[in-house]
Amino acid sequence: xxxxxxxxxxxxxxxxxxxxxxxxxxxxxxxxxxxxxxxxxxxxxxxxxxxxxxxxxxxxxxxxxxxxxxxxxxxxxxxxxxxxxxxxxxxxxxxxxxxxxxxxxxxxxxxxxxxxxxxxxxxxxxxxxxxxxxxxxxxxxxxxxxxxxxxxxxxxxxxxxxxxxxxxxxxxxxxxxxxxxxxxxxxxxxxxxxxxxxxxxxxxxxxxxxxxxxxxxxxxxxxxxxxxxxxxxxxxxxxxxxxxxxxxxxxxxxxxxxxxxxxxxxxxxxxxxxxxxxxxxxxxxxxxxxxxxxxxxxxxxxxxxxxxxxxxxxxxxxxxxxxxxxxxxxxxxxxxxxxxxxxxxxxxxxxxxxxxxxxxxxxxxxxxxxxxxxxxxxxxxxxxxxxxxxxxxxxxxxxxxxxxxxxxxxxxxxxxxxxxxxxxxxxxxxxxxxxxxxxxxxxxxxxxxxxxxxxxxxxxxxxxxxxx
Amino acid sequence: xxxxxxxxxxxxxxxxxxxxxxxxxxxxxxxxxxxxxxxxxxxxxxxxxxxxxxxxxxxxxxxxxxxxxxxxxxxxxxxxxxxxxxxxxxxxxxxxxxxxxxxxxxxxxxxxxxxxxxxxxxxxxxxxxxxxxxxxxxxxxxxxxxxxxxxxxxxxxxxxxxxxxxxxxxxxxxxxxxxxxxxxxxxxxxxxxxxxxxxxxxxxxxxxxxxxxxxxxxxxxxxxxxxxxxxxxxxxxxxxxxxxxxxxxxxxxxxxxxxxxxxxxxxxxxxxxxxxxxxxxxxxxxxxxxxxxxxxxxxxxxxxxxxxxxxxxxxxxxxxxxxxxx
Ligand code: HEM
Numbered sequence: 001x002x003x004x005x006x007x008x009x010x011x012x013x014x015x016x017x018x019x020x021x022x023x024x025x026x027x028x029x030x031x032x033x034x035x036x037x038x039x040x041x042x043x044x045x046x047x048x049x050x051x052x053x054x055x056x057x058x059x060x061x062x063x064x065x066x067x068x069x070x071x072x073x074x075x076x077x078x079x080x081x082x083x084x085x086x087x088x089x090x091x092x093x094x095x096x097x098x099x100x101x102x103x104x105x106x107x108x109x110x111x112x113x114x115x116x117x118x119x120x121x122x123x124x125x126x127x128x129x130x131x132x133x134x135x136x137x138x139x140x141x142x143x144x145x146x147x148x149x150x151x152x153x154x155x156x157x158x159x160x161x162x163x164x165x166x167x168x169x170x171x172x173x174x175x176x177x178x179x180x181x182x183x184x185x186x187x188x189x190x191x192x193x194x195x196x197x198x199x200x201x202x203x204x205x206x207x208x209x210x211x212x213x214x215x216x217x218x219x220x221x222x223x224x225x226x227x228x229x230x231x232x233x234x235x236x237x238x239x240x241x242x243x244x245x246x247x248x249x250x251x252x253x254x255x256x257x258x259x260x261x262x263x264x265x266x267x268x269x270x271x272x273x274x275x276x277x278x279x280x281x282x283x284x285x286x287x288x289x290x291x292x293x294x295x296x297x298x299x300x301x302x303x304x305x306x307x308x309x310x311x312x313x314x315x316x317x318x319x320x321x322x323x324x325x326x327x328x329x330x331x332x333x334x335x336x337x338x339x340x341x342x343x344x345x346x347x348x349x350x351x352x353x354x355x356x357x358x359x360x361x362x363x364x365x366x367x368x369x370x371x372x373x374x375x376x377x378x379x380x381x382x383x384x385x386x387x388x389x390x391x392x393x394x395x396x397x398x399x400x401x402x403x404x405x406x407x408x409x410x411x412x413x414x415x416x417x418x419x420x421x422x423x424x425x426x427x428x429x430x431x432x433x434x435x436x437x438x439x440x441x442x443x444x445x446x447x448x449x450x451x452x453x454x455x456x457x458x459x460x461x462x463x464x465x466x467x468x
Numbered sequence: 469x470x471x472x473x474x475x476x477x478x479x480x481x482x483x484x485x486x487x488x489x490x491x492x493x494x495x496x497x498x499x500x501x502x503x504x505x506x507x508x509x510x511x512x513x514x515x516x517x518x519x520x521x522x523x524x525x526x527x528x529x530x531x532x533x534x535x536x537x538x539x540x541x542x543x544x545x546x547x548x549x550x551x552x553x554x555x556x557x558x559x560x561x562x563x564x565x566x567x568x569x570x571x572x573x574x575x576x577x578x579x580x581x582x583x584x585x586x587x588x589x590x591x592x593x594x595x596x597x598x599x600x601x602x603x604x605x606x607x608x609x610x611x612x613x614x615x616x617x618x619x620x621x622x623x624x625x626x627x628x629x630x631x632x633x634x635x636x637x638x639x640x641x642x643x644x645x646x647x648x649x650x651x652x653x654x655x656x657x658x659x660x661x662x663x664x665x666x667x668x669x670x671x672x673x674x675x676x677x678x679x680x681x682x683x684x685x686x687x688x689x690x691x692x693x694x695x696x697x698x699x700x701x702x703x704x705x706x707x708x709x710x711x712x713x714x715x716x717x718x719x720x721x722x723x724x725x726x727x728x729x730x731x732x733x734x735x736x737x738x739x740x741x742x743x744x745x746x747x748x749x750x751x752x753x754x755x756x757x758x759x760x761x762x763x764x765x766x767x768x769x770x771x772x773x774x775x776x777x778x779x780x781x782x783x784x785x786x787x788x789x790x791x792x793x794x
Pocket of ligand 1: 038042045070074075563565
């Protein structure tokens with residue numbers, strides 16, 4: 001068989017779990033490109049004249065390309081990859097309902113990411129933060145999401161297991177909510193005027209995080225933690241309470257992104273109150289998370305996927321303490337408009353949700369390919385580079401944000417405080433180098449595992465400790 | 469079967485709550501929240517709309533917000549909901565890497581914008597705004613036309629004013645000390661020499677010996693820029709210090725009276741020093757390779773030849789140093 005036909009049959013395969021694997025490895029590809037774009041944006045904020053005269057590489061275009069590549073490309077594909085492994089396993093099936101359909105969705109989604117980001121770089125944009133893709137892409141994305149959803153739901157309905165573990169709930173919830181959020185927030189079907197457009201925009205901007213990344217990520221985490229530790233989940237009641245309250249409190253929080261703009265006061269009030277109430281689902285998740293770890297903390301020394309999950313759990317805790325804090329009016333009054341917020345965004349999407357997918361990838365790839373991860377050393381390097389890269393980035397952005405906020409608040413002339421931020425911007429760029437490097441190692445490690453002719457078969461290991 | 473029914477009911481419940489919440493917080497406002505167009509709402513011409521689209525295309529809104537809050541008095545009048553009725557899609561922005569642009573229209577002559585877009589660091593040393601030298605002549609005209617409409621009808625304050633709290637405080641305490649008297653200024657000079665000269669220099673040029681070790685240099689009070697400071701502004705700056713720099717909060721260690729003496733002295737300093745851009749950021753300048761746009765003295769930006777850039781209305785309401793970014 002020629003390489004081409006082999007590739008073709010792999011891509012449109014109907015082997016059980018091939019879609020899970022294909023989604024994960026495509027996601028990782030976009031991860032490397034997406035973080036590289038982030039690094040480029042960071043460098044442009046540090047050395048603005050580094051690149052001049054190339055429209056495609058000016059900051060205002062690289063930034064949305066970065067965001068869409070990491071959210072739509074990396075995280076979403078990584079999530080779907082995980083879902084397509086976790087759902088069948090939990091309902092006792094082998095593979096999803098229609099593996100070929102899943103693989104076709106994967107191809108569509110890859111084309112969407114490629115052409116979507118290409119169009120953003122070339123200036124075709126709706127120019128609404130987080131919802132930049134133009135209408136044709138929106139329609140493709142929506143079609144993709146509906147296909148993903150159909151496959152997910154049919155998998156669960158056609159599985160023999162009828163008592164659904166919490167992860168199934170979370171994942172099905174995410175698969176249902178995201179298309180709904182997408183239709184409303186991406187404004188595919190009708191236009192709104194002025195500030196109402198901003199309200200819809202931030203409904204999307206926040207709920208792609210809340211109803212998709214959070215709900216999906218927690219679903220994955222709830223699956224992984226009992227597996228990794230061998231402990232049963234601490235409390236099902238708590239996890240269900242978390243599930244309902246997320247649905248209640250996440251949807252209206254979007255307005256906290258435009259808390260000081262002249263939108264109606266009652267909307268802002270609802271947004272602030274529900275932002276604070278989000279502590280409820282967060283605490284249920286974290287209680288469950290840390291109690292499931294009970295007695296098993298020492299595992300983290302050797303268990304690389306667990307280590308990623310733990311880091312994610314801690315980052316989630318920090319994010320969700322920071323979030324309600326900065327959503328209150330007094331704090332938002334000062335911190336809004338600054339790099340602090342960008343730091344927060346990376347804590348959520350990089351340190352929490354990306355780490356969850358890293359963790360899941362190291363566990364799922366051996367499961368679906370039957371191959372042991374190629375190199376433990378690389379995985380350990382990936383962990384430390386990503387973790388330290390993120391910590392350094394977070395500190396740099398937070399400090400820079402505080403300087404920036406002070407600069408605006410005390411009416412200090414711009415050219416006087418911007419030089420104060422420069423060192424932190426350099427540090428942020430260096431942290432980006434670390435992170436990108438980590439992801440390249442990750443990609444190499446996983447690709448070598450999946451594609452190499454020589455491999456070690458994955459050992460039998462219920463907790464996954466021997467996979468890496 | 470029973471189990472399934474439970475799931476179904478539960479599922480319907482989630483669905484219903486979720487839909488209700490979305491409806492109330494996202495779609496309902498589209499019906500109920502319909503502000504009347506205010507006097508400030510701009511109806512854009514075809515050219516300005518084109519400019520606005522370029523603004524969106526180039527992602528200017530990732531760095532520039534377009535709403536002035538009540539805590540930003542120096543950025544101009546606060547915005548109202550009615551200002552935005554023609555702003556579809558919105559460009560509110562969430563980050564202020566650069567200043568708010570709600571009121572930038574009329575703040576600078578168009579030629580300034582041309583120069584600033586082509587070589588931001590020539591007009592604003594240290595700026596991290598990208599260079600838009602790749603825009604075509606027509607695109608630039610449209611973009612600048614759009615920028616000049618922003619806040620067209622709102623007023624920009626004549627000069628930065630201190631927060632209300634300080635205005636009030638100054639009004640009260642300055643009744644006891646006449647900051648305009650030269651004897652008071654002389655007394656202030658003494659306090660200045662003891663507390664400030666090591667950083668701000670004996671002549672107030674920001675070049676005291678301690679300044680050598682500082683990255684952010686102390687303010688040079690002899691820049692013409694400071695001619696515009698009001699007395700209560702001086703008072704505020706001295707009392708609050710400059711967060712993020714080595715400038716202390718003198719409120720903590722000096723009495724109100726001492727600070728007024730200082731104000732009296734600071735207001736008498738000559739404003740004659742005219743620094744060249746080159747003195748401020750030499751390194752940045754070397755990157756500017758296109759000599760035909762600017763001479764490098766941004767205090768004399770009037771020397772730009774507007775005819776090179778498709779014209780510019782020089783009837784700016786404020787002098788170029790009129791903004792915080794001076
Ligand atoms: C998987 C990893 C990553 C994810 C999920 C991610 C996600 C995001 C998100 C959501 C934003 C928007 C923040 C906002 O709301 O203002 C953002 C902005 C940004 N990110 Fe990332 N990011 C990742 C990695 C990186 C890396 C490695 C760098 C390199 C240093 C980077 C640099 C940037 C920059 C420069 C911005 C623009 C910030 C601004 O406008 O001031 N990102 N990213």
